Amino acid sequence: MTCTRCRAKAEVHLRQHRAAFCRACFVPFFQRQVERVIHRERMFALDEQILVAVSGGKDSLALWDALTTLGYRTTGLHLALGIGDYSALSTEKTTQFAQARSLPLITVTLADEGPGLAIPSVAGFTNRPACAACGMLKRHYFDTIAIERGFPVLATGHNLDDEAARLLGNVLRWQLDYLARQRPVLEATHTRFVRKVKPLLRCTEYETGVYAFFRGIDYVVDECPNSAGATQLVYKDVLNRLEAASPGTKLAFVQEFLRKGPALFQGALAPPAATCSRCGQPANGPLCAVCRLIEEVERKRERRRHDRAAADHHPRS
Amino acid sequence: MQITLLPKRQHVELSGRHRVRDVLRRLDLLPGTVMVIRGDELVPEDEVLEADDVVEIRSVISGGT
Numbered sequence: 563m564t565c566t567r568c569r570a571k572a573e574v575h576l577r578q579h580r581a582a583f584c585r586a587c588f589v590p591f592f593q594r595q596v597e598r599v600i601h602r603e604r605m606f607a608l609d610e611q612i613l614v615a616v617s618g619g620k621d622s623l624a625l626w627d628a629l630t631t632l633g634y635r636t637t638g639l640h641l642a643l644g645i646g647d648y649s650a651l652s653t654e655k656t657t658q659f660a661q662a663r664s665l666p667l668i669t670v671t672l673a674d675e676g677p678g679l680a681i682p683s684v685a686g687f688t689n690r691p692a693c694a695a696c697g698m699l700k701r702h703y704f705d706t707i708a709i710e711r712g713f714p715v716l717a718t719g720h721n722l723d724d725e726a727a728r729l730l731g732n733v734l735r736w737q738l739d740y741l742a743r744q745r746p747v748l749e750a751t752h753t754r755f756v757r758k759v760k761p762l763l764r765c766t767e768y769e770t771g772v773y774a775f776f777r778g779i780d781y782v783v784d785e786c787p788n789s790a791g792a793t794q795l796v797y798k799d800v801l802n803r804l805e806a807a808s809p810g811t812k813l814a815f816v817q818e819f820l821r822k823g824p825a826l827f828q829g830a831l832a833p834p835a836a837t838c839s840r841c842g843q844p845a846n847g848p849l850c851a852v853c854r855l856i857e858e859v860e861r862k863r864e865r866r867r868h869d870r871a872a873a874d875h876h877p878r879s
Numbered sequence: 880m881q882i883t884l885l886p887k888r889q890h891v892e893l894s895g896r897h898r899v900r901d902v903l904r905r906l907d908l909l910p911g912t913v914m915v916i917r918g919d920e921l922v923p924e925d926e927v928l929e930a931d932d933v934v935e936i937r938s939v940i941s942g943g944t
Contacts, residue, residue: 563923573921577911582923619941724942768911771939772921775914783937784886794942802909802940 567591574772577809585776592773596628596761603746605759606715612636613713613756615704616659616667618652620774620781621719623659625762627777629717630665638667639707639716641700644680645692645786652782659779668711670703677860681788687862688855692788695855702852705843708756720760723767726812727797729819738830741823751833754843766812880932882906900924906936913938 563572565584572582583591599605606612614629616622616638629636640656643649653669660667673680679699685692708716725744732740748758762770774781789795804811837843838850840857849857882891882902893902899915899922915922916935928934 563925572923575923575925620939621941723940727942766911767939767941768914771914771937775916775921785941789942792942795940798940798942802912805911806909 576769578766578805578813588772589776592765592769593628593632595764595769596625597632599746599763600632600759600761603759603763605717605747605761606634606757608633608635610635610715611713613639613668613704613708613711613716615700615716615718616640616656617719618655618659618782619719620779621721621724621762621767621770623656623719623779623781624770624774624777625717625719626659626665627663627779628773629761630663636665636717637711637713638665639704640667640669641703642669642671642673643696644671644673645682645788648782648784648787651784655780655782659781668707670707672699672703675703676856677863679856679859684855684859687859690855693792696788698852698855702841702843702850704758705755706841709754713756714750715757715759717759717761719762719770721762721765721767721770722812722816723798723801724794725760725763725816726801727794729816730797730801731793738827739832742827742830744819744823746820752844754841763816764813880928880930880934882934882936885935885937894930896927896929898925898927902928903936908936912940 563575563582564570565572565587566581567587568584570584570586572584574588575582612629612634614622614626614636616626618640626636626638638656638660640653642653657667657669681692681696681699684690684695684699688695704716728744732744746760746763750757801812801815834844834846836845836847838845838853839848840853841850843850843852845851880893880897882893883889884891884906891906893905900910902915903910903913903924910924914937916937917928917932922928922934
Protein backbone atom coordinates (compact mmCIF):
# COMPACT_ATOMS: atom_id res chain seq x y z
CA MET A 563 0.00 0.00 0.00
CA THR A 564 1.36 3.44 -0.93
CA CYS A 565 0.66 6.92 0.40
CA THR A 566 -2.18 8.65 -1.43
CA ARG A 567 -0.22 11.93 -1.32
CA CYS A 568 3.43 11.08 -2.04
CA ARG A 569 3.43 7.39 -3.10
CA ALA A 570 5.88 6.43 -0.33
CA LYS A 571 5.19 3.28 1.69
CA ALA A 572 2.00 3.82 3.71
CA GLU A 573 1.72 3.04 7.41
CA VAL A 574 -1.93 3.99 7.82
CA HIS A 575 -5.02 3.05 5.88
CA LEU A 576 -8.14 5.19 6.45
CA ARG A 577 -11.04 3.35 4.84
CA GLN A 578 -13.59 6.08 5.55
CA HIS A 579 -11.46 8.55 3.54
CA ARG A 580 -10.44 5.93 0.93
CA ALA A 581 -6.87 7.04 1.58
CA ALA A 582 -3.55 5.74 2.89
CA PHE A 583 -0.74 7.80 4.36
CA CYS A 584 2.94 7.59 5.16
CA ARG A 585 4.02 9.09 8.48
CA ALA A 586 5.21 12.38 6.95
CA CYS A 587 1.88 12.98 5.18
CA PHE A 588 -0.44 11.72 7.95
CA VAL A 589 0.67 14.24 10.60
CA PRO A 590 -0.23 17.38 8.56
CA PHE A 591 -3.40 15.62 7.32
CA PHE A 592 -4.53 15.15 10.94
CA GLN A 593 -3.63 18.70 11.92
CA ARG A 594 -5.50 20.09 8.90
CA GLN A 595 -8.61 18.12 9.90
CA VAL A 596 -8.43 19.69 13.37
CA GLU A 597 -7.87 23.17 11.97
CA ARG A 598 -10.73 22.83 9.48
CA VAL A 599 -13.18 21.94 12.28
CA ILE A 600 -11.96 24.87 14.40
CA HIS A 601 -12.54 27.30 11.52
CA ARG A 602 -15.79 25.83 10.23
CA GLU A 603 -17.40 25.72 13.67
CA ARG A 604 -15.83 29.04 14.73
CA MET A 605 -14.50 27.44 17.91
CA PHE A 606 -11.87 30.05 18.75
CA ALA A 607 -9.44 32.52 17.21
CA LEU A 608 -5.62 32.47 17.19
CA ASP A 609 -5.39 35.24 19.78
CA GLU A 610 -7.70 33.57 22.34
CA GLN A 611 -6.32 31.76 25.38
CA ILE A 612 -7.52 28.16 25.26
CA LEU A 613 -7.80 25.90 28.27
CA VAL A 614 -7.30 22.28 27.17
CA ALA A 615 -8.68 19.53 29.40
CA VAL A 616 -5.94 16.87 29.52
CA SER A 617 -6.34 13.46 31.11
CA GLY A 618 -3.02 11.91 30.09
CA GLY A 619 -4.72 9.70 27.49
CA LYS A 620 -4.04 9.74 23.75
CA ASP A 621 -6.93 11.99 22.71
CA SER A 622 -6.36 14.95 24.99
CA LEU A 623 -2.58 14.89 24.57
CA ALA A 624 -2.92 14.57 20.77
CA LEU A 625 -5.28 17.55 20.86
CA TRP A 626 -2.91 19.62 22.98
CA ASP A 627 -0.01 18.75 20.66
CA ALA A 628 -2.01 19.61 17.51
CA LEU A 629 -3.27 22.93 18.91
CA THR A 630 0.19 24.10 19.97
CA THR A 631 1.68 22.99 16.64
CA LEU A 632 -1.03 24.98 14.84
CA GLY A 633 0.05 28.06 16.82
CA TYR A 634 -2.78 28.36 19.34
CA ARG A 635 -2.12 29.71 22.84
CA THR A 636 -2.95 26.90 25.22
CA THR A 637 -2.85 25.99 28.90
CA GLY A 638 -3.53 22.44 30.08
CA LEU A 639 -5.99 21.63 32.84
CA HIS A 640 -5.54 18.25 34.51
CA LEU A 641 -7.78 16.85 37.24
CA ALA A 642 -5.98 14.31 39.43
CA LEU A 643 -8.94 12.02 40.08
CA GLY A 644 -7.46 9.90 42.86
CA ILE A 645 -8.22 6.56 41.18
CA GLY A 646 -5.17 4.68 42.52
CA ASP A 647 -2.19 3.91 40.26
CA TYR A 648 -4.20 4.79 37.15
CA SER A 649 -4.60 8.42 38.22
CA ALA A 650 -1.02 8.66 39.50
CA LEU A 651 0.28 7.53 36.09
CA SER A 652 -2.12 9.87 34.27
CA THR A 653 -0.84 12.86 36.26
CA GLU A 654 2.77 11.79 35.69
CA LYS A 655 2.36 11.48 31.89
CA THR A 656 0.48 14.78 31.65
CA THR A 657 3.11 16.60 33.70
CA GLN A 658 5.94 15.11 31.64
CA PHE A 659 4.20 16.11 28.39
CA ALA A 660 3.82 19.71 29.57
CA GLN A 661 7.35 19.97 30.94
CA ALA A 662 8.96 18.51 27.80
CA ARG A 663 7.23 21.16 25.68
CA SER A 664 7.38 24.01 28.23
CA LEU A 665 3.58 24.32 28.22
CA PRO A 666 1.66 25.80 31.16
CA LEU A 667 -0.35 23.22 33.11
CA ILE A 668 -2.90 23.64 35.91
CA THR A 669 -3.34 20.51 38.03
CA VAL A 670 -6.27 20.20 40.43
CA THR A 671 -6.07 17.33 42.90
CA LEU A 672 -9.64 16.35 43.76
CA ALA A 673 -8.56 14.71 47.04
CA ASP A 674 -7.49 18.20 48.21
CA GLU A 675 -10.74 19.89 47.20
CA GLY A 676 -13.59 20.60 49.63
CA PRO A 677 -14.15 17.67 52.00
CA GLY A 678 -11.83 15.47 49.85
CA LEU A 679 -13.30 14.64 46.44
CA ALA A 680 -11.17 11.77 45.15
CA ILE A 681 -13.52 9.74 42.93
CA PRO A 682 -13.43 6.48 44.95
CA SER A 683 -14.29 8.28 48.17
CA VAL A 684 -17.10 10.34 46.56
CA ALA A 685 -18.55 7.17 45.00
CA GLY A 686 -18.23 5.36 48.33
CA PHE A 687 -19.87 8.09 50.42
CA THR A 688 -22.73 8.79 48.01
CA ASN A 689 -23.43 5.31 46.57
CA ARG A 690 -23.21 6.80 43.09
CA PRO A 691 -21.49 5.01 40.19
CA ALA A 692 -17.88 6.25 40.02
CA CYS A 693 -18.30 7.33 36.36
CA ALA A 694 -21.35 9.47 37.19
CA ALA A 695 -19.56 11.25 40.04
CA CYS A 696 -16.44 11.66 37.88
CA GLY A 697 -18.39 13.22 34.98
CA MET A 698 -20.20 15.66 37.25
CA LEU A 699 -17.05 16.81 39.03
CA LYS A 700 -15.09 17.16 35.79
CA ARG A 701 -17.73 19.39 34.19
CA HIS A 702 -17.96 21.47 37.36
CA TYR A 703 -14.21 21.99 37.76
CA PHE A 704 -13.66 22.64 34.05
CA ASP A 705 -16.07 25.59 34.22
CA THR A 706 -14.94 26.78 37.64
CA ILE A 707 -11.22 26.83 36.82
CA ALA A 708 -11.77 28.37 33.38
CA ILE A 709 -13.84 31.20 34.89
CA GLU A 710 -11.47 31.74 37.83
CA ARG A 711 -8.41 31.94 35.56
CA GLY A 712 -10.09 34.01 32.83
CA PHE A 713 -10.19 31.51 29.95
CA PRO A 714 -13.06 32.14 27.51
CA VAL A 715 -13.00 28.62 26.05
CA LEU A 716 -12.34 25.02 27.11
CA ALA A 717 -11.29 22.40 24.53
CA THR A 718 -11.81 18.69 25.18
CA GLY A 719 -10.42 15.65 23.35
CA HIS A 720 -13.76 14.08 22.42
CA ASN A 721 -13.25 12.29 19.10
CA LEU A 722 -15.57 10.99 16.39
CA ASP A 723 -16.02 7.63 18.14
CA ASP A 724 -16.94 9.32 21.44
CA GLU A 725 -19.51 11.49 19.68
CA ALA A 726 -20.95 8.59 17.67
CA ALA A 727 -21.29 6.43 20.82
CA ARG A 728 -22.88 9.30 22.73
CA LEU A 729 -25.27 9.98 19.86
CA LEU A 730 -26.27 6.33 19.68
CA GLY A 731 -26.95 6.28 23.43
CA ASN A 732 -28.99 9.49 23.23
CA VAL A 733 -30.99 8.20 20.28
CA LEU A 734 -31.67 4.80 21.85
CA ARG A 735 -33.33 6.58 24.77
CA TRP A 736 -34.55 9.61 22.76
CA GLN A 737 -33.04 11.99 25.29
CA LEU A 738 -34.06 15.18 23.53
CA ASP A 739 -32.33 17.58 25.92
CA TYR A 740 -29.05 15.65 25.57
CA LEU A 741 -29.46 15.60 21.79
CA ALA A 742 -29.99 19.37 21.82
CA ARG A 743 -26.76 19.83 23.79
CA GLN A 744 -24.62 17.49 21.67
CA ARG A 745 -22.89 20.14 19.61
CA PRO A 746 -19.27 20.78 18.49
CA VAL A 747 -19.49 24.17 20.22
CA LEU A 748 -21.48 24.67 23.39
CA GLU A 749 -21.76 28.40 23.94
CA ALA A 750 -21.55 29.79 27.46
CA THR A 751 -25.21 30.11 28.41
CA HIS A 752 -24.45 31.44 31.91
CA THR A 753 -21.84 33.70 33.49
CA ARG A 754 -20.42 30.71 35.42
CA PHE A 755 -20.00 28.63 32.21
CA VAL A 756 -17.41 28.92 29.46
CA ARG A 757 -17.65 27.97 25.79
CA LYS A 758 -16.80 24.29 25.28
CA VAL A 759 -15.43 22.96 22.02
CA LYS A 760 -14.45 19.58 20.53
CA PRO A 761 -11.80 20.09 17.84
CA LEU A 762 -11.23 16.32 17.33
CA LEU A 763 -14.81 15.86 16.22
CA ARG A 764 -13.88 14.51 12.78
CA CYS A 765 -10.96 12.35 13.94
CA THR A 766 -11.52 8.70 14.82
CA GLU A 767 -9.91 7.09 17.84
CA TYR A 768 -7.65 5.24 15.44
CA GLU A 769 -6.49 8.51 13.91
CA THR A 770 -5.76 10.14 17.29
CA GLY A 771 -3.93 6.97 18.37
CA VAL A 772 -1.84 7.01 15.18
CA TYR A 773 -1.13 10.74 15.56
CA ALA A 774 0.00 10.26 19.17
CA PHE A 775 2.22 7.35 18.09
CA PHE A 776 3.80 9.24 15.18
CA ARG A 777 4.37 12.32 17.33
CA GLY A 778 6.08 10.23 20.01
CA ILE A 779 3.52 11.19 22.66
CA ASP A 780 3.92 9.07 25.79
CA TYR A 781 0.32 8.60 26.91
CA VAL A 782 -1.50 6.31 29.33
CA VAL A 783 -2.38 3.17 27.38
CA ASP A 784 -4.26 1.60 30.30
CA GLU A 785 -7.94 2.29 30.63
CA CYS A 786 -9.59 3.63 33.77
CA PRO A 787 -10.36 0.61 36.02
CA ASN A 788 -13.90 1.95 36.45
CA SER A 789 -14.60 1.76 32.70
CA ALA A 790 -14.83 -2.05 32.54
CA GLY A 791 -18.31 -2.96 31.32
CA ALA A 792 -19.26 0.67 30.60
CA THR A 793 -22.23 1.09 28.26
CA GLN A 794 -20.28 3.50 26.06
CA LEU A 795 -17.85 0.69 25.21
CA VAL A 796 -20.77 -1.51 24.09
CA TYR A 797 -22.00 1.29 21.82
CA LYS A 798 -18.49 1.74 20.42
CA ASP A 799 -18.25 -1.97 19.67
CA VAL A 800 -21.58 -1.92 17.81
CA LEU A 801 -20.50 1.13 15.82
CA ASN A 802 -17.12 -0.40 14.99
CA ARG A 803 -18.87 -3.51 13.64
CA LEU A 804 -21.04 -1.31 11.43
CA GLU A 805 -17.95 0.63 10.37
CA ALA A 806 -16.10 -2.58 9.41
CA ALA A 807 -19.05 -3.63 7.23
CA SER A 808 -19.60 -0.15 5.80
CA PRO A 809 -16.66 2.28 6.14
CA GLY A 810 -17.72 5.88 6.75
CA THR A 811 -20.81 4.97 8.81
CA LYS A 812 -19.60 6.70 12.01
CA LEU A 813 -18.64 9.90 10.20
CA ALA A 814 -21.97 10.04 8.32
CA PHE A 815 -23.93 9.29 11.51
CA VAL A 816 -22.36 12.19 13.43
CA GLN A 817 -22.01 14.59 10.51
CA GLU A 818 -25.63 14.27 9.39
CA PHE A 819 -26.85 14.62 12.99
CA LEU A 820 -24.84 17.84 13.39
CA ARG A 821 -26.26 19.14 10.10
CA LYS A 822 -29.90 18.27 10.76
CA GLY A 823 -30.06 18.06 14.56
CA PRO A 824 -30.29 21.74 15.56
CA ALA A 825 -33.56 22.26 13.69
CA LEU A 826 -35.01 19.10 15.20
CA PHE A 827 -33.95 19.31 18.84
CA GLN A 828 -33.21 22.96 19.67
CA GLY A 829 -36.61 23.36 21.33
CA ALA A 830 -35.66 20.75 23.94
CA LEU A 831 -33.00 23.03 25.49
CA ALA A 832 -34.29 24.20 28.85
CA PRO A 833 -31.66 25.90 31.02
CA PRO A 834 -32.13 25.50 34.81
CA ALA A 835 -34.11 28.38 36.24
CA ALA A 836 -32.33 28.85 39.59
CA THR A 837 -28.78 29.65 40.69
CA CYS A 838 -26.78 27.52 43.11
CA SER A 839 -26.37 29.40 46.39
CA ARG A 840 -22.99 27.77 46.97
CA CYS A 841 -21.09 27.98 43.65
CA GLY A 842 -23.24 30.31 41.55
CA GLN A 843 -23.70 27.86 38.66
CA PRO A 844 -27.20 27.19 37.25
CA ALA A 845 -29.31 24.84 39.38
CA ASN A 846 -32.73 23.25 39.47
CA GLY A 847 -33.07 24.02 43.20
CA PRO A 848 -31.17 25.90 45.93
CA LEU A 849 -28.02 23.88 45.16
CA CYS A 850 -26.63 22.53 41.88
CA ALA A 851 -26.13 18.77 41.52
CA VAL A 852 -22.38 18.99 42.24
CA CYS A 853 -22.78 21.07 45.40
CA ARG A 854 -25.46 18.64 46.61
CA LEU A 855 -22.95 15.86 46.00
CA ILE A 856 -20.22 17.75 47.89
CA GLU A 857 -22.57 18.44 50.81
CA GLU A 858 -23.48 14.75 50.96
CA VAL A 859 -19.79 13.83 51.13
CA GLU A 860 -19.22 16.43 53.87
CA ARG A 861 -22.20 15.16 55.89
CA LYS A 862 -21.30 11.49 55.63
CA ARG A 863 -17.61 12.07 56.27
CA GLU A 864 -18.54 14.01 59.41
CA ARG A 865 -20.90 11.25 60.52
CA ARG A 866 -18.19 8.64 60.04
CA ARG A 867 -15.73 10.77 62.05
CA HIS A 868 -18.32 11.11 64.79
CA ASP A 869 -19.06 7.36 64.83
CA ARG A 870 -15.35 6.55 65.02
CA ALA A 871 -14.83 8.98 67.88
CA ALA A 872 -17.80 7.45 69.74
CA ALA A 873 -16.43 3.93 69.18
CA ASP A 874 -12.98 5.00 70.51
CA HIS A 875 -14.61 6.56 73.55
CA HIS A 876 -16.80 3.56 74.34
CA PRO A 877 -14.81 0.57 73.07
CA ARG A 878 -16.63 -2.76 73.00
CA SER A 879 -15.12 -5.28 75.37
CA MET B 880 5.60 -14.36 15.83
CA GLN B 881 5.24 -12.96 19.33
CA ILE B 882 2.34 -10.64 19.96
CA THR B 883 1.64 -8.49 23.02
CA LEU B 884 -1.89 -7.15 23.35
CA LEU B 885 -2.23 -3.82 25.15
CA PRO B 886 -3.68 -2.67 27.49
CA LYS B 887 -4.49 -6.25 28.58
CA ARG B 888 -0.78 -7.22 28.61
CA GLN B 889 -1.75 -10.55 27.08
CA HIS B 890 0.89 -12.53 25.16
CA VAL B 891 0.08 -14.64 22.09
CA GLU B 892 2.37 -16.70 19.85
CA LEU B 893 1.54 -17.54 16.25
CA SER B 894 3.64 -19.75 14.02
CA GLY B 895 4.42 -18.87 10.41
CA ARG B 896 3.88 -15.65 8.50
CA HIS B 897 0.48 -13.98 8.32
CA ARG B 898 -1.15 -10.96 6.83
CA VAL B 899 -2.12 -8.38 9.52
CA ARG B 900 -5.77 -8.61 8.47
CA ASP B 901 -5.75 -12.38 9.16
CA VAL B 902 -4.01 -11.95 12.53
CA LEU B 903 -6.68 -9.48 13.61
CA ARG B 904 -9.45 -11.80 12.46
CA ARG B 905 -7.86 -14.68 14.36
CA LEU B 906 -7.69 -12.57 17.53
CA ASP B 907 -11.27 -11.36 17.01
CA LEU B 908 -10.17 -7.73 16.67
CA LEU B 909 -11.90 -5.24 14.39
CA PRO B 910 -9.83 -3.13 11.99
CA GLY B 911 -9.63 0.48 13.15
CA THR B 912 -9.80 -0.48 16.82
CA VAL B 913 -6.10 -1.32 17.22
CA MET B 914 -2.69 -0.19 16.04
CA VAL B 915 -0.31 -2.95 14.95
CA ILE B 916 3.18 -1.84 15.91
CA ARG B 917 6.44 -3.52 14.82
CA GLY B 918 9.48 -1.77 16.28
CA ASP B 919 8.83 1.92 15.64
CA GLU B 920 6.54 1.47 12.63
CA LEU B 921 2.82 0.88 12.16
CA VAL B 922 1.92 -2.07 9.98
CA PRO B 923 -1.20 -1.67 7.80
CA GLU B 924 -3.72 -4.47 7.34
CA ASP B 925 -2.57 -5.70 3.95
CA GLU B 926 1.04 -6.23 5.04
CA VAL B 927 2.57 -9.54 6.05
CA LEU B 928 4.07 -10.18 9.48
CA GLU B 929 7.03 -12.55 9.45
CA ALA B 930 7.35 -15.63 11.67
CA ASP B 931 10.09 -14.04 13.78
CA ASP B 932 8.42 -10.64 14.17
CA VAL B 933 7.78 -9.17 17.62
CA VAL B 934 4.57 -7.18 17.46
CA GLU B 935 2.51 -5.01 19.78
CA ILE B 936 -1.22 -4.72 19.14
CA ARG B 937 -2.44 -1.67 21.01
CA SER B 938 -6.13 -0.88 21.47
CA VAL B 939 -7.23 2.65 20.62
CA ILE B 940 -10.68 2.33 22.23
CA SER B 941 -11.12 4.55 25.25
CA GLY B 942 -14.01 5.74 27.35
CA GLY B 943 -16.15 4.76 30.24
CA THR B 944 -18.91 7.24 30.89
